[in-house]
Amino acid sequence: MPFLNFPPSSLFLLFTLSFFHFFAVGLFSNVDYDILIRVKNTHLDDPDGALKDWVPNQAHTPCSWTGITCDSTNLSVLAINLTTSNIAGGFPYDFCRIPTLRNLSITVTNINGTLLSPSFSLCSHLQLLNLSSNLLVGRLPEFSPLFTQLQILDLSSNNFTGDVPLSFGQLPALRVLRLTMNLLDGPVPSVLGNLSQLTEMAIAYNPFKPSPLPSEYGNLLKLENMFISTANLTGPIPGSIGKLAMLTNLDLTFNSISGPLPDSIGGLRSIKSIQLYNNRISGELPESIGNWTSLSRLDLSQNSLTGKLPDKFAAIPLEILHLNDNFLQGEFPESLASSPHLTDLKLFNNSFSGTLPQNLGLNSPFTEIDFSSNHFEGNIPKFLCQQNRLQKFILFSNSFSGNFPESYGACDSLVYVRVEDNQLSGEVPDSFWKLPKLNSIQMSDNQFQGSIPPAISLARDLQVLLISGNNFSGQLPAEICKLKELVRFDIGRNKFTGGVPSCITELQKLQKLDMQENQFAGEIPKLVQFWKELTELNLSHNQFTGKIPPQLGDLPVLTYLDLSSNLLSGEIPEELTKLKPDQFNLSNNKLTGKVPSGLVNEQFVGSLLGNPGLCSSDLKPLNRCSKPKPSSFYVVVILSVLAFVLIGSLIWVIKFKMNLLGKSKSPWTATKFQRVGFDEEDVIPHLTKGNIIGSGGSGTVFKVNLKTGQTVAAKSLWRGHNQSDIESVFQSEVETLGRIRHANIVKLIFSCSNGEGSRILVYEYMENGSLGDVLHENKSEALSDWSKRLNIAMGAAQGLAYLHHDCVPPIIHRDVKSNNILLDAEFCPRVADFGLAKTLERQTEGNDAGVMSRIAGSYGYIAPEYGYTMKVTEKSDVYSFGVVLMELVTGKRPNDPSFGENKDIVKWVTEAALSEVEEKGLSLDEIIDEKLDPRTCEVEEIAKILDVAVLCTSALPIDRPSMRKVVEMIRDTKLPPSKS
Known part of the structure; x- marks a missing residue:
């Protein structure tokens, strides 16, 4: 060897x-x-x-x-x-x-407390330190001169406060700095401009003091990513930004940056993505934008830009161009129409005019087009789907005319079409109605004619069909009943004739059905019991005959019923008194008999006029009812009715108990989630009519007083109707509430089921019912104290923040609304009803876990992007919670008729808030619920809560804060107690 x-x-x-x-x-x-x-x-x-x-x-x-x-x-x-x-x-x-x-790396854990600077010096030999997504608080640590090797520092998603220390600018090797999602409230740190090796700076989502973007950042010559969204930036973008020749991504969104874009911004020669939306940038786009030869994404939306679109856009390899919500004008540049890369083009809410280039789309692989709310005219270009990739086609509120191009009948990729409020005419191609991926068709307020073809049955994913205000005619085809996913159906103000297909009652997911101002005849379909989710039914101004179906009164969430101006006859069904309507109108028919006692209310007088045969002893100017003379015949009839009711009730109770308790049938399987001294045998016998306290789309809720002295709430899910959906609701409630514990989440005590489809969920009992009931059902005096409402807002926000940020994987509620926030005896809130909840699993390649197969939630609370993208994120819940905040302040329902046509609470409050700033329109006093005790109203607190609500309901999901941030903002609104 x-x-x-x-x-x-x-x-x-x-x-x-x-x-x-x-x-x-x-x-x-x-x-x-x-x-x-x-x-x-x-x-x-x-x-x-x-x-x-x-x-x-x-x-x-x-x-x-x-x-x-x-x-x-x-x-x-x-x-x-x-x-x-x-x-x-x-x-x-x-x-x-x-x-x-x-x-x-210690991330997404529960590490808490502060970082003490002396002890922290032990870590000076580290090259990477990642403590993101923890519970750290206090000031950021000081870095001693010994930290010469640190290259990556990530302290994001914690609760650090105060200034960014000067020592952060003295880390010679630092390449990546992330401080996003904290509570840093000093000025935007200019000292970071000393980090000569920095390639990534992420300090977004911090409540910094209003500060300009430091000109020192122009010294970061190696910087590739700058992320400073939602950081209270003010003033103009400094000219020094043009020195960042290596910058590829710039995100300064949701700030208050003002002034024009500096001409030097053209120096960003490596830039690939610029996002400056939701600022106050003004002036015209600089000519130097032609230097952005690598730019693929440009979003300057929601600013105050003026002028025309420069032809130089044609030289930029843009894939995404968003210029919406500005003051741009002029015609669409012919040169831009030839872009070979453009997939997503949004120019809505500007003042563009003229005609669109007819070759637009011929060379561009468009997936989304939105030119709405401009002054475009002429024909719609026929090539927008030339490469069969177009998914969203949005042109509403313009002056487009001519026919709807035949070419879109072959666009199999189309999902969302919105062209209402134009001057389009002619017949819609038959091939368009049957496109397989269509989710939403909105063509209202044009001059279309022709009929709906039977082939529409092939559009099986269709959820929204709005074609009101046209000249459509003919009979409604029975094939419409095959659209089982349909949620909104509005064919009002057309020329449809004939009867309504009786199978329309099989559309179980319908929430709004509007057929007013047509020439429909025949009877109203009676078998409406499957419309468990219907909130609005408008059949007014037609020629319907026959009687009003009593079953309408059993629809659990119907709040808008308009049957006025028809030929309906007979008496008003007593069952209608069970409804809790926001809008109710039976006027101008041929109804007869006595007005049911439940409708004897001054607020309903206008809804009953025009029926000469109606009478009431209490409502003027209706005819006064004559008193019938008693006779033996009436006595017999009354006794017969009483006997019938008694026997019927007895049969119902016996049948209900047999279904629940029958020992000869499937046994019950129970799962307990809390330590309790009772079981299903103690609960089920109490599920009787006399104990019903509410019902909804999925079942009936009972109040159960147990022999132990405890009171619980039991929900019996509907049987025999859409059983797969009911099973989904049951499993979602059990899987969600069975594993989480939080003071502001309703407690599930136990569940039980049997093999015959019966499903029962037992919860803690909430004495004051739902927030929606208290606010809107003449109980709001219980919430006349503003501090109670603020505490409800805080508690509900904490419950949702727990779901989003503390559960692994995160839980998205998907149906946040005032009726799903329950109140205990002390008015402490609990988020409830998790039947639609979903866990937000990590997305994998080829699997978009956030995309849902249908619209879930309740109208008035659904985030705008959800209706057409079907993608659910935690920001969908944030939007819905913002609506709840608006309810708490105004005392109004999300779709209160007082807002006016086509306006909901979000638009009403947002416009009012802007008017308040501009000192015109509604004042804050006119927005606040009149039932609030003025002695308890802290106007400054209420104004801040409205600011939070407006932020939560931002149109773009990325602009909405996280629920964790919402909790902090609500906490910050509370004023310190006044000194006596």
Whole structure:
């Protein structure tokens, strides 16, 4: 062997080095091993057992433990990664006593407390420190001059406050800095302009003091990503930004940046994405934009830009161009029509005019077009779907004329079409109605004619069909009944004739059905019991005959019923008195008999006029009812009716109990989620008519007083109707509420089911019912104190924040509304009804986990993007919660008729808020609920809550705050108690 020829001195040296190598391996391994064991046992709480393999072993090495990476040569610890381990406790400084440690990542856990600067110096040898998504508080730590190796620092999504220390600008090797989603409230730190090696700066979503974008940032010559959204930036963009020749992504959205774009911005020669939307940028677009030869995304929407679109846009390889919500004008540039890359073009809410280039789309692979609310005219270009990729086609509120192009009947990719409020005419191509992916068709207020073809049955995904205000005619085809996903159906103000297909009552997901001002005849379909989700039914101004179906009164959420101006006869069904209408109109028919006692209310007088045969002893100017003379015949009739009712009720009770308790049938399977002293046998016998306290789209709710003295609420889900949906609701409630605990989430006590489809859920009982009931059902005096409403807002926000940020995976409620916020005896809120809830799983390639198959939620609360993208995120819940905040302030329902046509509470409050700023229109006093006690109204608090509500209901999801942020903002609205 070769080493046998080595001289003795060389052999001695070789053996000496080997000895020290093995000694060093053992030394490093033992020291690291001891430190890690000590930290786990004395500093950390490990509730999920994520560190269960951190236990003593014979080799005295931690290199096989969870989250540990070692040097393969000397077995020293190089990295610790405890991401999503759910560990808790203060920051484990002793990890940094491992001298070879270079990377430390403890993210998405429950590490809390502060970072103490003296102890923090132990970590000066780190190259990467990631403590994002934890519960750290207090000031940011000071970095001593020893931190010469730190390259990546991520402290985002915590609760740090105060200024960014000057020492942050003295980290010579720092390449990545992330401080997003904290509570930093000092000025935007100019000292970061000293970080000469920085490639990524992310300091967005912090409530910094209003500050300009520091001109010092122009010194960051290696910067590639700048993310400073929602940071209270003011003033103009400094000219020094043009020096950032390496910048690829610029995001300064949702600030108050003003002034024109500097001409120097053309110096961003590597830029790929510029997002400056939702600012106050004014002036014309600079000519230097032609230098953006790599730019693929430009979003300057929601600013105050003026002037025309420069022809230089044609030289930019744009894929996404958003210029909506500005003051741009002029014609669409012919040169831009030839762009070979453009997929997403949004120019809505401007003052563009003229005709669109007829070759638009011929070379562009469009997926989305939105030119709405401009002054465009002429024909619609026929090539917008030339490459069969167009999904969203939005041109409403312009002056387009001519026919709807035949070419769109072959556009199989179309999902969302909105062309209402134009001057379009002619017949819509038959091939268009049957496009397989169509989700929404909105063509109202044009001059279209022709009929709806039977082929519409092939558009099986259609959820919204709005074609009112046209000249459509003919009979409504029975094939419309095959559109089982239909949620909104409005064919009002047309020339339809004939009867309404009776199968229309099989559309179980309908929420709004409007057929007013046509020439429909025949009877109203009677089998309406499947319309469990219907909130609006308008059949007015037609020629319907026959009687009003009593079953309409059993629809659980119907709040808008207009049957006026028809030929309806007979008496008003007593069942209609069970409705809780916002809008109710039976006027101008041929109704007869006595007005039911439940409708004897001055507010309904106008809804009953025009029926000469109606009478009432209390309502003027209706005819006064004559008193019938008693006779033996009437006595017999009354006794017969009473007997019938008694026998019927007895049969109902017996049948109900037999279904629930029948021992000969499937046994009950119960699951308990709380420690209780009762079971299903103590609950089920109380599910009787006399104990009903509410009903909804999925079932009936009963109040149950148990023999233990406890009161609970039991929901019996509907049987025999859409059983797959009911099973989905049941499983969602059980899987969601069965595993979470929070003071502001309703407690599920137990569930039970049997093999025959009966499903029962038992919850804690909430004495004051729902927030919606208290606000809108003449009970609002209970919430006359503003502080109660503010506490409800805070509690509900905390419950939703828990779902979004503390549950793994996050839970999206999908049906946040005032009726799903319950109130206990002290008016403390609980978020309830998780039948539509979904977990937001991590998306994988080819699987968009956030996309839903149908519209879920309640009208008035649904985020605008949800109706046409079907993509659900936590920001959908944030929008709905913003609507609830508006309800709390105004006391009005989301779709209150007082807002005016085509206006909901979001638009009404937002416009009022803008008017208040501009000192015109409604004042704040006119918005606030008149039932609030003026002595308790803190106007400053209410104004701040409205600001939060407007922010939550921003049109773009990215502009809405997280629920965690909402909680902080609500907390910040509370004024300190006044000093006596």
